[in-house]
Amino acid sequence: MHALFSFEYKAYLSPFKYFPYFLAETIMTSLHTLRNSAPKAYPPLEEITTCRLCPRLVEWRETVANEKVARFKEWEYWGKPVPSFGNTNARLLIVGLAPAAHGANRTGRMFTGDRSGEWLYRTLHKFGFANQPESISRDDGLQLIDCYITATLHCAPPQNKPLPEETRNCRPFFLQELEALKNVLVIIALGKIAHDAVYDSFISLKKTTLTKRPPFKHNGNVLLNERITLLASYHPSQQNTFTGKLTQKMFDAVFQRAKTLLSAR
Ligand code: SF4
Numbered sequence: 001m002h003a004l005f006s007f008e009y010k011a012y013l014s015p016f017k018y019f020p021y022f023l024a025e026t027i028m029t030s031l032h033t034l035r036n037s038a039p040k041a042y043p044p045l046e047e048i049t050t051c052r053l054c055p056r057l058v059e060w061r062e063t064v065a066n067e068k069v070a071r072f073k074e075w076e077y078w079g080k081p082v083p084s085f086g087n088t089n090a091r092l093l094i095v096g097l098a099p100a101a102h103g104a105n106r107t108g109r110m111f112t113g114d115r116s117g118e119w120l121y122r123t124l125h126k127f128g129f130a131n132q133p134e135s136i137s138r139d140d141g142l143q144l145i146d147c148y149i150t151a152t153l154h155c156a157p158p159q160n161k162p163l164p165e166e167t168r169n170c171r172p173f174f175l176q177e178l179e180a181l182k183n184v185l186v187i188i189a190l191g192k193i194a195h196d197a198v199y200d201s202f203i204s205l206k207k208t209t210l211t212k213r214p215p216f217k218h219n220g221n222v223l224l225n226e227r228i229t230l231l232a233s234y235h236p237s238q239q240n241t242f243t244g245k246l247t248q249k250m251f252d253a254v255f256q257r258a259k260t261l262l263s264a265r
Pocket residue numbers: 048051052053054057058081153154155166169170
């Protein structure tokens with residue numbers, strides 16, 4: 001209240017002195033609103049959540065949802081394809097592998113409800129890409145900031161291992177997203193499969209100047225075209241984080257690089 005009074009008082013005394021401030025504030029607010037308005041999913045929610053193109057995955061996601069595990073016995077599992085999460089105006093795109101059987105396949109939101117998600121959202125929050133460090137359920141208030149999360153596959157595969165034809169079936173959703181995400185400047189691929197899928201998709205869309213697939217290397221970076229940088233990270237799976245193949249420091253380094261690249265634009 002005091003600050004408001006003080007500001008109005010000063011503005012009354014010298015209105016034009018504060019004009020640049022108003023202008024900058026208005027522009028920044030508009031940009032922020034554009035990037036972070038109500039989260040939207042693309043492709044359209046219904047199109048993706050009703051997809052049954054991969055019989056093996058349909059059976060697996062529904063069996064897991066019916067049988068559950070003891071610790072989530074009270075949950076009503078999602079058991080459908082998991083839509084992407086975030087806003088299509090975002091500049092940072094995260095690409096994962098696929099929903100986890102008792103994580104996103106249970107909660108219905110990407111990387112939500114499993115250990116990988118704990119790592120990812122904690123880190124996104126640390127670097128200002130999420131409003132809170134935890135992602136527990138679809139109604140927990142989490143919002144991404146200038147960030148959009150998708151995966152190469154929208155259904156949980158058995159043993160986290162999709163078949164090549166399942167990845168091919170799901171690719172059109174990913175291609176549609178890449179076309180729709182007009183503001184993306186940095187892509188973080190979590191794991192080699194996601195990394196290669198990004199490159200292959202850019203080739204199919206004729207959106208890269210690279211002529212061969214870049215090698216996957218943690219914290220590696222490559223310019224896909226004159227605008228977009230692809231960063232690589234080991235996937236924050238339990239297998240990688242428990243064994244120390246991926247440490248928090250290593251994961252932070254990738255997000256710090258993304259932040260630095262975006263700040264420079
Ligand atoms: S993995 Fe993709 S293509 Fe296959 S059933 Fe799920 S949403 Fe459809």
